[in-house]
Amino acid sequence: MLQRALAGAALVLSLATSSNTARAAACCGAGHGMGQWLAPSERAAVSLALRGSERFGSWTLERDFAPSAGDGHDRELRADVGWLVRVEERVQLGITAPLLATWRGSRGAASSGGGVGDVAVAGRLELVERDRLPWLSAAALTLGVTLPTGRSYRDSSDPLAADATGLGVAELRPGLVLEKAWGASFQALLAASVGVRSRYHQPTGEAIHPAPRLQIVAAAGPAWPASGLSLTLGGLYEREGAPREDGRALTDVTRERTALLAVLAYDISARWTAIGNLQADVPISGAGRAETTAAALSAGVRYVWGRHD
Numbered sequence: 001m002l003q004r005a006l007a008g009a010a011l012v013l014s015l016a017t018s019s020n021t022a023r024a025a026a027c028c029g030a031g032h033g034m035g036q037w038l039a040p041s042e043r044a045a046v047s048l049a050l051r052g053s054e055r056f057g058s059w060t061l062e063r064d065f066a067p068s069a070g071d072g073h074d075r076e077l078r079a080d081v082g083w084l085v086r087v088e089e090r091v092q093l094g095i096t097a098p099l100l101a102t103w104r105g106s107r108g109a110a111s112s113g114g115g116v117g118d119v120a121v122a123g124r125l126e127l128v129e130r131d132r133l134p135w136l137s138a139a140a141l142t143l144g145v146t147l148p149t150g151r152s153y154r155d156s157s158d159p160l161a162a163d164a165t166g167l168g169v170a171e172l173r174p175g176l177v178l179e180k181a182w183g184a185s186f187q188a189l190l191a192a193s194v195g196v197r198s199r200y201h202q203p204t205g206e207a208i209h210p211a212p213r214l215q216i217v218a219a220a221g222p223a224w225p226a227s228g229l230s231l232t233l234g235g236l237y238e239r240e241g242a243p244r245e246d247g248r249a250l251t252d253v254t255r256e257r258t259a260l261l262a263v264l265a266y267d268i269s270a271r272w273t274a275i276g277n278l279q280a281d282v283p284i285s286g287a288g289r290a291e292t293t294a295a296a297l298s299a300g301v302r303y304v305w306g307r308h309d
Helices: 002-018
Strands: 042-059 065-067 073-088 091-106 109-116 119-128 138-147 171-182 186-197 213-224 229-240 255-267 272-281 292-306
Touching: 073 292, 138 186, 213 255
Parallel strands: none
Antiparallel strands: 042 065, 042 073, 042 292, 073 091, 091 109, 091 119, 119 138, 138 171, 171 186, 186 213, 213 229, 229 255, 255 272, 272 292
């Protein structure tokens, strides 16, 4: 059950980072790899998650937190369907497809839009078999690929870009995941990855190269096997340099973001798990820079097939 809880936490973080996709795309974008992985006893899994988020402020260039204006709003409803399969003993492959709806308003103007978002595919290669080392339960290399199947802000026909649903660029995100379990009652996860994105062109024709985006995730929590319940608390940190044009940095601004996470998972049966979570950027000065802040609440279910089905 702990492996299911951490899989859910990783999925939540994956969705959480993608919530800023359309807003962040105006500068550099934010990408992600899929983070939902199979437990040792599982052969495949399908998941469905529904997530609502709302922007409530931003961090300035001076790292100050500024609440959103009272007459503005930026809300998003997102549905994700995911499929994951174990193709070999140590290799997993997966895909996630999103559908988004957005509502935005500013200074008396309001707009809405939506559509298909960026499809993400991912893979995981186990480096250390589970429980083979006393100080490390599992270690794996991960690779996420985001495909620009959504509509970018540059292709938006809406004044507030409410119909933007994607980055508008492809992203390759290699990473490393470390997991540690203490019996059946507590487990921790540490993951790090770097997103490298393809270039895009301004309306005037200039080619812009986004800087790599570092992402670090830490999550841990207890489980109560008798009741099928688990709680996971975690944190997310992201950092991205300035985009470049013709080898020159366009600004000297480094963008940063810090968020907190809480995940509650419940095993409905041996195959079904329900997952609810709350994720929010930290609304204090110094916790970020040149990024918007948002809070998100989501609920989802996951169905698994066993190794011997």
